[in-house]
Amino acid sequence: MTSRDGHLLPTWLDQAEAAGFQPLRSLARGMRQDIDAVTAGLALDWNSGCAEGKVNRIKRIKRDGYGRAGSDLLRLQILHAN
Incomplete structure (x- = not known):
């Protein structure tokens, strides 16, 4: 590959x-x-790895707060996550 x-x-x-x-x-x-x-x-040399990484990070944050975090808290976690 x-x-x-x-x-x-x-x-x-x-x-x-x-x-x-x-x-x-x-x-x-x-x-x-x-x-x-x-x-x-x-x-080809290019790929969507960076975008996929961001999507996976957001999904992880969402799963971590599932059932406990509202949309406002979820938004803050996504914007300020490491």
Whole structure:
């Protein structure tokens, strides 16, 4: 994945679908449904990791205060969390 070899994906998918391991074949079929996005994810330098990290942080804060914190307190926790 770190070598940005997205152009090799179709060959790998063919091999995975030919394998006798059902979960691997299912994964390969699912990846083919959005092959352009998967190939771009393997070939391009940029990603959404930073945004996903922020979303996960907010979800954790929300879960921590579930049932105890109102929206005002939740807003403060998100704005001032480490």
